[in-house]
Amino acid sequence: MIRNEMRWRKSVQEIAPYVPGKSIEEVKEELKLEAVHRLASNENPLGPSLKAQEAIQNAMTSSHLYPDASAKKLRQRLATLYHVHPDEVLTGNGADNVISLVISAYVNEGDEVLYCSPTFPAYRSATLLMGGKPVELPLTVDWTFDLEALKQNITERTKLIFICNPNNPTGTIVDSESLEQFIKAVPKHVTVVLDEAYIEYVHKENYKTGIDFFKDGYPIITIRTFSKFYSLAGLRVGYAIASEERLQPILRLREPFACNRIAIEAAMATLDDTDFTKRHFDMNEAEKHSLKEELTKLGFTVYPSSTNFLFVHVKRDAKVIFDALLQKGIIIRPCKPWGYDEYVRISIGTKEQNDLLIDTLKTM
Ligand SMILES: Cc1ncc(COP(=O)(O)O)c(C=O)c1O
Incomplete structure (x- = not known):
């Protein structure tokens, strides 16, 4: 409940603050990690085109x-x-x-x-x-x-x-x-x-x-x-x-x-830069396919995706998986803010990032 001594506009009081995904810098500093991979905000892992x-x-x-x-x-x-x-x-x-x-x-x-x-x-x-x-x-x-x-x-x-x-x-x-x-x-x-x-x-x-x-x-x-x-x-x-x-x-x-x-x-x-966009499209398709396969092998349910991310039912409290991955420098997006405690959204990374994600999940 917001104390409204400052007289916020009524409609603003009803808006929950936006909770952004954790930033790479924040996680590096908090956990003293050298490498952090953000697979949480559906960014393009190739970086900007040259x-x-x-x-x-x-x-x-x-x-x-x-x-x-x-x-x-x-x-x-x-x-x-x-x-x-x-x-x-x-x-x-x-x-x-x-x-x-x-x-x-x-x-x-x-x-x-x-x-x-x-x-x-x-x-x-x-x-x-x-x-x-x-x-x-x-x-x-x-x-x-x-x-x-x-x-x-x-x-x-x-x-x-x-x-x-x-x-x-x-x-x-x-x-x-x-x-x-x-x-x-x-x-x-x-x-x-x-x-x-x-x-x-x-x-x-x-x-x-x-x-x-x-x-x-x-x-x-x-x-x-x-x-x-x-x-x-x-x-x-x-x-x-x-x-x-x-x-x-x-x-x-x-x-x-x-x-x-x-x-x-x-x-x-x-x-x-159509070479860049084609390379990204092809990489995303190939990686999406193999990431989906690997996540399915781990017992998760992965839904069909027409995007650069996967919606995944992890069938347990997703926070446990989120926290464990974070410790290893991998940030994913729990779907709790939408009310889905057992679901996560994972952005498709590069092959190296996706392999790291799967290898880390296998150790859990
Ligand atoms: C469905 C959808 N619409 C709009 C946006 C906002 O995109 P932008 O970065 O251009 O503000 C996002 C960003 O995640 C999104 O997922």
Whole structure:
């Protein structure tokens, strides 16, 4: 219970503080370890692409200058990549920032925001902050967003529906035919927001993404990030793609220089580095497959993943496993904050990191 002598805004009191994964530096210092591997935050284990590193070096010399407020170059580059108009692209300081902006721009007090749970926690906190009502429905038994339940729970007060696709922390995706049926059935007063932070890892043939649906004329907002597949989590670049009209209110709210100069250059260079992105995709697929096999051999249940992480049922208190791995310098993500004490989320590392994880688990 928060003492409210300082008169915090009421909606802020209801928000639980975000608990980030432990940082590598923190664990090194606490446990006096030389090497620490973080398999907890779904970062790209290859590090930034060499082209991005070069672009970062070059951009540093201009860091006394404000960035282009509209990030025009990056918007144009993304527009060319996805065959949309640059005015249909809005950039922000990470997808997190874009999610908050969308909710701040659309949700009035009492408006309902629908999504399934467990999922990315920002939908809930940003909705509460605006005085909106988060309506959380359970995922299906196979841990995917329950589109039917979402449809049945739409009311006059529903403003936004978030679909985290693929979903964090479960790694699952909805099938695109069901998604299309769902989007078609949603009434006009509701905007569907597709959070596609991990979409670059999806490799199903003919799989339709939010951008495809948008180009087909459906009224949706798609949110993406450079933090995962493009390996720039530390620089904070996220973006939304939607009609210019739907982006207008978000633009009015966004801080003027949301995307910094270095981040813009690094993002553009990474998009150009297709050797890097292909190498990462292939490595992630191969490592995901073998890590899943090894974890299954250890008696854990590992769910199908369309991402760069695995959702794992360890069938005992996950804290014991988390603590034991931490002592050896391996950080994973327990799913306790989502209410799942026996589950963990493990990011796919390099072969060396994954081998180390498995070898350490075998000793337990
Ligand atoms: C589903 C989902 N959406 C959004 C984000 C936020 O990404 P960013 O680093 O761009 O803020 C994350 C980060 O973990 C995520 O998992």
